[in-house]
Amino acid sequence: xxxxxxxTHGEILAAAARRFAVTGYRGTSLQxxxxxxxxxxxxxxxxxxxxxxxxAELMAPAIAVLRxxxxxxxxxxxxxxxxxxxxxxxxxxxxxxxxxxxxxGEFPELLCQPAFAHIQQISERLRDxxxxxxxxxxxxxxxxxxxxxxxxxxAEFVDVPDDELRPALLTLVRRALEPVDASLPQPPTTEDKxx
Amino acid sequence: xxxxxxxTHGEILAAAARRFAVTGYRGTSLQxxxxxxxxxxxxxxxxxxxxxxxxAELMAPAIAVLRxxxxxxxxxxxxxxxxxxxxxxxxxxxxxxxxxxxxxGEFPELLCQPAFAHIQQISERLRDxxxxxxxxxxxxxxxxxxxxxxxxxxAEFVDVPDDELRPALLTLVRRALEPVDASLPQPPTTEDKxx
DNA sequence: TCAGAGCCTGACCGATCGGTCAGATTGGCG
DNA sequence: CGCCAATCTGACCGATCGGTCAGGCTCTGA
Numbered sequence: 001x002x003x004x005x006x007x008t009h010g011e012i013l014a015a016a017a018r019r020f021a022v023t024g025y026r027g028t029s030l031q032x033x034x035x036x037x038x039x040x041x042x043x044x045x046x047x048x049x050x051x052x053x054x055x056a057e058l059m060a061p062a063i064a065v066l067r068x069x070x071x072x073x074x075x076x077x078x079x080x081x082x083x084x085x086x087x088x089x090x091x092x093x094x095x096x097x098x099x100x101x102x103x104x105g106e107f108p109e110l111l112c113q114p115a116f117a118h119i120q121q122i123s124e125r126l127r128d129x130x131x132x133x134x135x136x137x138x139x140x141x142x143x144x145x146x147x148x149x150x151x152x153x154x155a156e157f158v159d160v161p162d163d164e165l166r167p168a169l170l171t172l173v174r175r176a177l178e179p180v181d182a183s184l185p186q187p188p189t190t191e192d193k194x195x
Numbered sequence: 196x197x198x199x200x201x202x203t204h205g206e207i208l209a210a211a212a213r214r215f216a217v218t219g220y221r222g223t224s225l226q227x228x229x230x231x232x233x234x235x236x237x238x239x240x241x242x243x244x245x246x247x248x249x250x251a252e253l254m255a256p257a258i259a260v261l262r263x264x265x266x267x268x269x270x271x272x273x274x275x276x277x278x279x280x281x282x283x284x285x286x287x288x289x290x291x292x293x294x295x296x297x298x299x300g301e302f303p304e305l306l307c308q309p310a311f312a313h314i315q316q317i318s319e320r321l322r323d324x325x326x327x328x329x330x331x332x333x334x335x336x337x338x339x340x341x342x343x344x345x346x347x348x349x350a351e352f353v354d355v356p357d358d359e360l361r362p363a364l365l366t367l368v369r370r371a372l373e374p375v376d377a378s379l380p381q382p383p384t385t386e387d388k389x390x
Numbered sequence: 391t392c393a394g395a396g397c398c399t400g401a402c403c404g405a406t407c408g409g410t411c412a413g414a415t416t417g418g419c420g
Numbered sequence: 421c422g423c424c425a426a427t428c429t430g431a432c433c434g435a436t437c438g439g440t441c442a443g444g445c446t447c448t449g450a
Contacts, residue, residue: 008397026221027304029437040399045439047397105300105347109222137355138363144351145367149344152300156339160332168333172340176371203427224407235429240409242427396447403440410433416426 009047011037016054020102021155025055025110056115059103062096063119070122073129082177085129090169093150094162101155123147130177139178146173204242206232211249215297216350220250220305247310254298257291258314265317268324277372280324285364288345289357296350318342325372334373341368 015036019028030051034041048054069088076084093100103110111120130143150169157165210231214223225246229236243249264283271279288295298305306315325338345364352360 024304030439031437041438042400042440043398046399051438104303108299108350109219137359138366141348141352141355141360141363142367144348145341145344145364147344148347149340149342152343152347153336153339155303157336160336164332165336168336169340171333172337172371175373176367178370225409226407236408237410237430238428241429246408391450393450394448396445398445399443401441403438405437407436408434411431413429415428418423418425420421420423 008037008039008043012039012044012047013054013058017058017098017102020055020058021098021158024104025102025106052113052115055110059099062092062099065092065096066119066122070125073125076129078132081129082132085126086173086177087170089126089130089147089150090166090173093154093169094157094166097154097157097165100151101158104155105152107151130173132177142176142178146176203232203234203238207234207239207242208249208253212253212293212297215250215253216293216353219299220297220301247308250305251310254294257287257294260287260291261314261317265320268320271324273327276324277327280321281368281372282365284321284325284342284345285361285368288349288364289352289361292349292352292360295346296353299350300347302346325368327372337371337373341371 012033016028016033019032019036022028023032030041030044033054034044037044044054048057069085069092072088073081073084110116111123127140127143127147130146131139134140150173207228211223211228214227214231217223218227225236225239228249229239232239239249243252264280264287267283268276268279305311306318322335322338322342325341326334329335345368
């Protein structure tokens with residue numbers, strides 16, 4: 001009955017992604033995942049140290065891109081930071097919306113766990129950049145609503161095709177953001193050209 | 196030791212609100228609430244039929260206003276619906292941001308519970324109105340991001356004063372929404388006069 | 391042939407959850 | 421006084437959770 005390790009490992013990962021997407025991380029038990037795979041709960045814990053490690057492996061690609069975006073943002077200020085944050089985050093959300101979706105509303109609690117502690121800081125820097133590093137309350141509120149709204153909305157965007165979702169989100173973000181500096185307006189409607 | 200019923204009842208309610216705001220609904224046990232009040236878990240369940248009833252009583256005022264907004268929206272179409280939905284929802288979010296905040300990211304799961312089933316439908320109608328009843332994907336995505344973002348952001352708006360939060364949200368929503376009908380643009384920058 | 395590594399499992403663990411229940415305590419009232 | 425209803429509690433319940441463990445199975449290679 002013993003399958004190749006990579007096979008079962010991958011099956012568990014896929015099953016976990018499916019269940020998390022439906023019932024969330026906390027709402028999905030190891031038993032649920034095992035049932036979906038057709039193995040025992042002990043097998044799940046043979047392939048993954050614990051439940052958190054399972055989530056971490058699922059989120060790893062998205063987190064890597066998030067860190068890259070964070071690096072790319074350091075040093076940028078004002079409108080340049082705002083632009084880069086907007087484009088980068090929309091790209092991230094579109095590419096990894098399935099991964100983001102399976103966290104549903106559990107960001108606040110998950111970010112408190114040690115394994116994801118640094119994500120908290122990254123997301124705060126991202127919000128700051130999206131606000132153009134302005135300390136005006138309106139700018140900070142706008143940035144927060146956009147980040148939270150896009151993150152939470154991902155669950156419902158799963159079936160929207162990329163080339164429809166990306167321009168829609170980019171347009172929304174660009175329109176919502178006030179230019180941080182009137183002498184540096186948004187680049188002239190280049191709707192979609194970036195990495 | 197027995198206090199007047201209204202007294203303990205209110206203390207439990209207040210303690211629950213405090214705990215829910217910190218650790219969320221699911222992350223707060225009846226034991227936690229009892230500890231905060233200084234009574235036994237059985238006492239909590241003497242005053243409230245179950246945990247869900249506690250939450251329902253906490254959310255009742257907000258839900259009543261939400262239903263009123265829903266009623267007010269029926270019959271309106273296009274830009275009129277969009278305007279009314281925007282102003283109404285921003286008002287709701289500002290007034291009841293503490294109540295909304297204590298749900299954190301648990302909307303999706305709570306809305307599945309029978310006691311809150313109708314909220315699901317109301318929020319869908321609200322989203323539809325905010326999109327100006329348009330079926331353009333962009334409009335629907337924008338409406339969803341705004342609703343989700345403001346709902347989820349409430350937890351962080353708790354300390355922002357009303358007269359700072361409301362205009363900021365109104366400006367954001369008005370700027371983000373595309374006018375559903377070019378011949379009916381947004382009313383000329385009357386930033387803040389409504390019920 | 392056989393030892394061992396890799397894979398898998400049922401049984402079990404302690405903790406915690408929401409919820410129940412019989413009974414102790416108390417305060418008001420006839 | 422005695423009665424009763426309201427209030428409150430400790431002990432307990434069944435269910436579920438994440439996680440552990442000893443051992444069984446199968447395949448491989450010396």
